[in-house]
Amino acid sequence: MNNTYNPYDNVLKVVSEAANILGYTDSDIEALKYPERELKVAIPVRMDDGSTKVFEGYRIQHSTSRGPAKGGIRFHPDVNLDEVKALAAWMTFKCAVVNIPYGGGKGGVVCDPNKLSEDEIRAITRRFTAAIAPLIGPEQDIPAPDVGTNAAVMGWMMDTYSMLKGHCVHGVVTGKPIELGGALGRSEATGRGVMFTTKNVLKKLGIDPENTTVAIQGMGNVGSITAKLLHREGMKVVAVSDVSGGIYKESGLNIPEILDYLSQNRKNLLSGYEEDGMTRISNAELLELDVKVLIPAALENQINAANAERIRADIIVEAANGPTASEADDILAGKGVLVVPDILANAGGVVVSYFEWVQNIQSVSWTEETVNEKLKNIMDPAFEAVWDISRKNNGTLRTGAYLIAVKRVVEAKKARAIWP
Numbered sequence: 001m002n003n004t005y006n007p008y009d010n011v012l013k014v015v016s017e018a019a020n021i022l023g024y025t026d027s028d029i030e031a032l033k034y035p036e037r038e039l040k041v042a043i044p045v046r047m048d049d050g051s052t053k054v055f056e057g058y059r060i061q062h063s064t065s066r067g068p069a070k071g072g073i074r075f076h077p078d079v080n081l082d083e084v085k086a087l088a089a090w091m092t093f094k095c096a097v098v099n100i101p102y103g104g105g106k107g108g109v110v111c112d113p114n115k116l117s118e119d120e121i122r123a124i125t126r127r128f129t130a131a132i133a134p135l136i137g138p139e140q141d142i143p144a145p146d147v148g149t150n151a152a153v154m155g156w157m158m159d160t161y162s163m164l165k166g167h168c169v170h171g172v173v174t175g176k177p178i179e180l181g182g183a184l185g186r187s188e189a190t191g192r193g194v195m196f197t198t199k200n201v202l203k204k205l206g207i208d209p210e211n212t213t214v215a216i217q218g219m220g221n222v223g224s225i226t227a228k229l230l231h232r233e234g235m236k237v238v239a240v241s242d243v244s245g246g247i248y249k250e251s252g253l254n255i256p257e258i259l260d261y262l263s264q265n266r267k268n269l270l271s272g273y274e275e276d277g278m279t280r281i282s283n284a285e286l287l288e289l290d291v292k293v294l295i296p297a298a299l300e301n302q303i304n305a306a307n308a309e310r311i312r313a314d315i316i317v318e319a320a321n322g323p324t325a326s327e328a329d330d331i332l333a334g335k336g337v338l339v340v341p342d343i344l345a346n347a348g349g350v351v352v353s354y355f356e357w358v359q360n361i362q363s364v365s366w367t368e369e370t371v372n373e374k375l376k377n378i379m380d381p382a383f384e385a386v387w388d389i390s391r392k393n394n395g396t397l398r399t400g401a402y403l404i405a406v407k408r409v410v411e412a413k414k415a416r417a418i419w420p
């Protein structure tokens with residue numbers, strides 16, 4: 001990441017643009033510029049070698065105007081306050097664009113899970129959960145997995161919170177193991193939503209999935225499920241990458257084999273994978289491949305002023321949050337690259353998190369089929385609405401998504417009025 005990049009500025013810029021088009025005054029959107037709560041915590045942990053190390057963590061609630069704060073927990077060495085603020089704000093607008101009754105929040109711990117043992121990750125999780133416990137809860141703020149965290153981490157968060165409360169609280173986090181009230185379909189939900197979105201955009205443009213080449217940056221939860229489902233839909237996934245670098249094969253990679261290899265060990269990276277006919281490429285090279293669809297599914301600011309001119313994909317589907325910096329947006333629009341924005345494209349995860357929370361609160365469980373069907377019934381109309389409003393405004397899909405989202409958040413704020 002470059003030093004001047006501040007993802008929170010990106011959010012403010014696109015929100016202001018949408019508010020201007022909607023005719024809102026500065027007063028109407030002033031409060032949206034400030035996260036409602038920012039908590040920074042110190043997390044002392046006894047490491048496996050007997051030493052004590054202190055990690056820093058955050059939980060930020062950007063908005064609770066439309067409902068409890070909702071958003072993931074990231075464990076990554078680059079976690080910082082501005083990043084968590086931006087991620088929390090994106091959650092506010094993501095929940096609004098798909099119209100689920102949540103605000104936005106996000107959390108993170110500065111650590112590298114690839115260099116920690118399971119015991120150390122669990123210790124960080126428990127102490128972090130205890131530190132943010134005053135802010136979270138099923139009616140206040142509901143965390144979920146993000147980069148570097150998974151269902152196991154959510155299980156430990158749920159257990160820690162329940163121990164502190166003295167009773168079982170299923171609804172405090174989503175993305176939990178199924179045994180603890182996790183929703184069937186949640187682990188695949190973000191990738192499934194990306195698949196629905198990709199199919200929707202191809203259909204609008206009259207492109208046959210069978211003739212579609214795809215490159216995916218990031219092979220974690222979101223990237224790997226996206227690869228699996230797009231491959232299953234007949235698309236040709238020619239390149240994938242992770243933090244260790246990428247691989248490319250013009251005739252299409254063997255996605256089931258890659259997923260099998262990665263799933264055998266939590267720490268397996270693509271650098272250890274081999275397949276006939278593949279070549280190794282860097283993450284930077286992957287982003288600049290001549291493919292129909294590019295899917296960034298790793299971190300923010302991957303497509304920026306430095307490389308936007310060299311992007312050759314026709315369509316970018318943002319599976320990651322904030323992968324395109326705002327100056328790159330203008331360059332891409334000028335080149336005619338269609339960008340499907342993160343707050344729409346990757347909303348499948350929070351939609352099924354919402355389903356999980358609804359099931360927890362009602363003590364019921366839905367089948368995976370029901371979950372997937374309900375997900376499609378939210379993602380497809382949300383895509384149509386964003387597509388239509390963008391065409392009416394002659395603007396980008398990102399602006400269209402924010403026109404819908406900002407309006408919903410501002411109108412909720414207005415209806416509640418300023419307290420007291």
Ligand code: NAD
Nearest residue numbers: 146147148190218219220221222242243298320321346349
């Ligand atoms: P993950 O931790 O499961 O996977 C992250 C992937 O990115 C890994 O393959 C990792 O090796 C790779 N990566 C890390 N640093 C990298 C770097 N510097 N360059 C290239 N690759 C790198 O995380 P995830 O849950 O799949 O999240 C990926 C993105 O999707 C994030 O932007 C996240 O905020 C977003 N997202 C996740 C969810 C969800 O449900 N998990 C929902 C919506 C959006």
